[in-house]
Amino acid sequence: xxxxxxxxxxxxxxxxxxxxxxxxxxxxxxxxxxxxxxxxxxxxxxxxxxxxxxxxxxxxxxxxxxxxxxxxxxxxxxxxxxxxxxxxxxxxxxxxxxxxxxxxxxxxxxxxxxxxxxxxxxxxxxxxxxxxxxxxxxxxxxxxxxxxxxxxxxxxxxxxxxxxxxxxxxxxxxxxxxxxxxxxxxxxxxxxxxxxxxxxxxxxxxxxxxxxxxxxxxxxxxxxxxxxxxxxxxxxxxxxxxxxxxxxxxxxxxxxxxxxxxxxxxxxxxxxxxxxxxxxxxxxxxxxxxxxxxxxxxxxxxxxxxxxxxxxxxxxxxxxxxxxxxxxxxxxxxxxxxxxxxxxxxxxxxxxxxxxxxxxxxxxxxxxxxxxxxxxxxxxxxxxxxxxxxxxxxxxxxxxxxxxxxxxxxxxxxxxxxxxxxxxxxxxxxxxxxxx
Numbered sequence: 335x336x337x338x339x340x341x342x343x344x345x346x347x348x349x350x351x352x353x354x355x356x357x358x359x360x361x362x363x364x365x366x367x368x369x370x371x372x373x374x375x376x377x378x379x380x381x382x383x384x385x386x387x388x389x390x391x392x393x394x395x396x397x398x399x400x401x402x403x404x405x406x407x408x409x410x411x412x413x414x415x416x417x418x419x420x421x422x423x424x425x426x427x428x429x430x431x432x433x434x435x436x437x438x439x440x441x442x443x444x445x446x447x448x449x450x451x452x453x454x455x456x457x458x459x460x461x462x463x464x465x466x467x468x469x470x471x472x473x474x475x476x477x478x479x480x481x482x483x484x485x486x487x488x489x490x491x492x493x494x495x496x497x498x499x500x501x502x503x504x505x506x507x508x509x510x511x512x513x514x515x516x517x518x519x520x521x522x523x524x525x526x527x528x529x530x531x532x533x534x535x536x537x538x539x540x541x542x543x544x545x546x547x548x549x550x551x552x553x554x555x556x557x558x559x560x561x562x563x564x565x566x567x568x569x570x571x572x573x574x575x576x577x578x579x580x581x582x583x584x585x586x587x588x589x590x591x592x593x594x595x596x597x598x599x600x601x602x603x604x605x606x607x608x609x610x611x612x613x614x615x616x617x618x619x620x621x622x623x624x625x626x627x628x629x630x631x632x633x634x635x636x637x638x639x640x641x642x643x644x645x646x647x648x649x650x651x652x653x654x655x656x657x658x659x660x661x662x663x664x665x666x667x668x669x670x671x672x673x674x675x676x677x678x679x680x681x682x683x684x685x686x687x688x689x690x691x692x693x694x695x696x697x698x699x700x701x702x703x704x705x706x707x708x709x710x711x712x713x714x715x716x717x718x719x720x721x722x723x724x725x726x727x728x729x730x731x732x733x734x735x736x737x738x739x740x741x742x743x744x745x746x747x748x749x750x751x752x753x754x755x756x757x758x759x760x761x762x763x764x765x766x767x768x769x770x
Contacts, residue, residue, distance in 0.1 A: 335481065335482050336381060336384070336385075336479055336480075336481050337479065337480050337481070337482075338478065338479060339473070339474075339477055339478055339479060339480055341477050341478060342377065342478040342479065345373055345478075346373070348369075349366070349369050349370055349373055352365060352366045352369050353366045376476065376478065377478055377479075380474045380475060380476045380478045380479055381474065381478070381479050383418075383474060383475055384472060384474040384475070384479050384481055385481075387416050387418075387420055387472060388415050388416055389470065389483050389485060390412040390413055390414045390415070390416075390443060390470075391412070391413040391415075392410060392411070392412050392413075392468055392485045392487050393410070393411045393413075393487070394408060394409070394410055394411075394426070394465060394468070394487055394489050395408070395409040395410075395411070396408045396409075396465065396489050396491055397491065398490075398491055398492065399491065399492050399494055400457055400491055400492075400493055400494070401457075401493070401494055401495070401496040402457055402458075402459070402460050402493055402494065402495055402496050402585075402589060403456065403457065403458070403496055403585060403589075404456070404457075404496060405454050405455070405456045406454070406455050406456070406457070407452045407453070407454055407455075408426065408428070408452065408453055408454075408455055408465075409450055409451070409452045410424065410426060410439075410450060410451060410452075410453075410468070411448060411449070411450040412424070412441075412443060412448065412449045412450070413447075413448045414443045414444065414445055414446060414447055414448075414449075415446065416443070416445050416446075417445050418445055418475065419442055419443065419444050419445060420442070420443050420472060420473070420475075421440070421441070421442050421443075421472075421473040421477075422440075422441060422443060422470050422471060422472050422473060423438045423439070423440050423470070423471040423473075424437070424438060424439045424440075424441065424451075424468065424469070424470055424471075425437050425438040425439075425468070425469040425471075426453065426465065426468050426469075427465060427466045427467045427468060427469060427484075428455055428465055429457070429463040429464065429465070431458055431459070432455050432456060432457055432458055432463075433455070433456040433458065434453065434454065434455055434456075435453065435454040435455075436451075436452065436453030436454055437453050438471075439451055439453065457493045459493065460493045460494065460495060460589065460592075460639055460640060460641070460642070461492070461493060461639065461640040461642065462490060462491070462492055462493075462640065463490070463491050463492075463493055464488065464489070464490050464491075465487070465488060465489040465490075465491075466488060467484050467485055467486050467487055467488065468484070468485045468487055469482060469483075469484055470482070470483045470484075470485060471483075492639055492640075493639070494635055494639040495589065495592040495593050495596055495635070495638065495639065496593050532545060532548055532556050532557070532558060533556070533557055534554070534555070534556065534557070535554070535555030535556060535557045536557065543557045543558050544556065544557055544558075545557065545558050565606060565607065565608070565626075566607045566608070566665075566666070566765070566770045567607065567608045567609075567610065567624040567661075567663055567664075567665035567666070568598075568599075568602050568607055568608070568609045568610070568624070568665060568666045568667075568668065568761070569609075569610045569611070569612060569624065569657065569661055569665045569666070569667045569668070569692075570595045570598070570599070570609065570610070570611050570612070570668055570670065571612050571614070571653060571657060571667055571668065571669040571670070572588075572591060572592075572595065572611065572612070572613045572614070572638075572641070572670055573591075573614065573648050573669070573670060573671035573672070574588065574613050574614060574615040574641060574642070574643050574644060574648070575614075575615055575643065575644065575646055575647055575648030575671075576643070576644065576645045576646065576647060576648075577643075577648070577671065577672040577674070578591065578643035578671075578672065579643050579645070580672070580699075580701050582701070582749070582750050582751075585750075586643060587643075587672065587699050587701075587750060588641075588642070588643040590699070590750035590751075590753055591670050591699070591753070592638055592641065593754065594670075594753040594754040594757055595611075595638070595670070595757075596631075596634070596635070596638075597754040597757075597758065598668075598754070598757045598758055598761060599630075599631065599634050600631060601758050601761070601762070602761060603625075603626050603627060603630055603631060605762075605765065606626070607626065607765075608624035608625055608626040608630065609624055609625060609626070609630065609634060610622055610623050610624035610625065610661065610665075611634060611637055611638060612653065612656065612657050612660070612661075613638070613641050614648060614649070614652070614653035614656070615643075615644050615646050615648070618646075619652075619653065619656050620637065620641065621656070621660055622634060622637040622638075623660070623661075624661075624665070648671065650669075650671075650680050650681050650683075650684035650685075651680055651683055651684045651687070653684065654683075654684035654685070654687045654688050655687065657688065658687060658688065658690075658691065661691075661692070662691075664691055664692055664693070664770075665692050665693070665770075666692070666693045666695065666761070666764065666770050667688050667692045667693065667694050667695070668695045668697060668757065668761075669685070669688075669694065669695070669696045669697065670697045670699070670753075671696070671697070671698060671699070672698060672699050672701070673696065673698035673731055673734050673735065673747075674727075674730065674731060674734070675727070675730025675731065675733060675734055678733070678734050678737060681696075681734065681738070682737060682738065682741065685738060685741070685743050686741065689741075689742070689743060693744075693764070693769060693770060694743050694744065695743075695744045695745070695746065695760065695764075696735075696738055696743060696744070696745045696746070697745075697746045697748065697753070697756075697757065698731065698735070698745065698746065698747050698748075699748065699749070699750055699753065700747060700748065700749045700750075731747070732747075735747060744760075746760060
């Protein structure tokens with residue numbers, strides 16, 4: 335599409351003024367005709383040169399997998415076959431809604447040359463995303479015209495939950511990796527249930543740890559070293575219903591849940607355990623059997639990267655039945671949801687069903703907006719009513735937690751920012767207490 339430039343519009347305005355002056359005999363008519371003839375020739379010649387300019391070849395370099403909410407860089411490389419330098423504006427057709435820095439980019443593309451540049455993007459939603467093409471706005475040699483062209487260069491990327499914390503933990507021990515996430519651990523050496531090795535007795539070792547046969551052979555005290563039992567199973571039961579659409583800041587609760595689930599899975603696999611996933615939205619579930627090692631982490635990322643919370647209500651009982659059918663072996667089942675007072679009966683039945691075979695931990699997310707409303711009564715009727723409603727809501731949540739605790743079910747009530755640390759801390763505590 336050819337469009338006149340501001341310069342051409344000013345020249346046309348000048349031609350109009352010359353025509354007005356010629357109409358009142360202040361300038362000869364030939365001046366207006368000459369002005370128009372020269373301008374028309376320049377316009378046509380400039381437009382012809384622009385239309386004959388070939389489009390450059392374009393390549394886009396972008397990572398096929400990127401984390402949510404982390405700034406990424408995209409490189410565009412243009413290669414010109416034109417015989418003259420051309421000015422142009424480049425705007426890449428990146429996925430809509432993403433925060434962008436560095437576009438549009440204005441450049442001068444020399445003949446028979448390459449030009450490349452980078453711009454920054456920050457993904458704001460998980461799942462597949464498509465770069466549908468690239469817009470180029472050419473400027474003619476005499477800057478009378480501009481033309482927009484679209485280059486059909488398509489790239490698809492997959493936006494995963496933020497796995498940057500996992501990369502930082504790769505070279506750390508389980509204790510240090512857990513500490514970086516916010517888990518506060520009490521290390522107790524040799525208190526596991528699985529035999530690991532024999533070692534020399536140390537001051538403070540209990541008498542029940544001494545191996546008397548080895549002591550008799552060696553002539554000095556030998557102690558048994560134990561570690562936490564390995565090859566256990568953890569299943570993450572994720573609520574994908576409408577409650578997970580709530581946001582604390584720019585990130586939805588469900589994205590916090592996925593990030594925390596990945597951190598917990600990484601630590602659990604480092605401990606030699608297997609981690610599975612059951613995501614439930616209404617009566618629809620996505621199931622990944624427990625996996626271990628680095629390949630299991632890749633499968634978990636692949637299974638959960640495009641999960642989205644929906645407006646459908648969560649059917650806890652259907653999710654519990656589905657998990658009972660699919661997970662026959664005893665496991666630690668971690669249900670991550672947002673407990674409310676209307677869940678009392680259905681949630682209790684679902685958890686009771688799961689507890690027949692599994693160890694169950696119900697983790698409920700707090701909403702900062704509700705906490706803030708409850709803590710600010712204000713000095714007017716509307717604010718006071720809002721505060722009273724929030725306190726009533728929080729009291730109902732607490733009653734549900736108390737009821738679950740009376741039934742022998744473990745619960746946690748945490749904010750999104752503390753979710754990763756709290757989950758890992760509780761998992762390692764249960765493991766060291768031999769509860770799994």
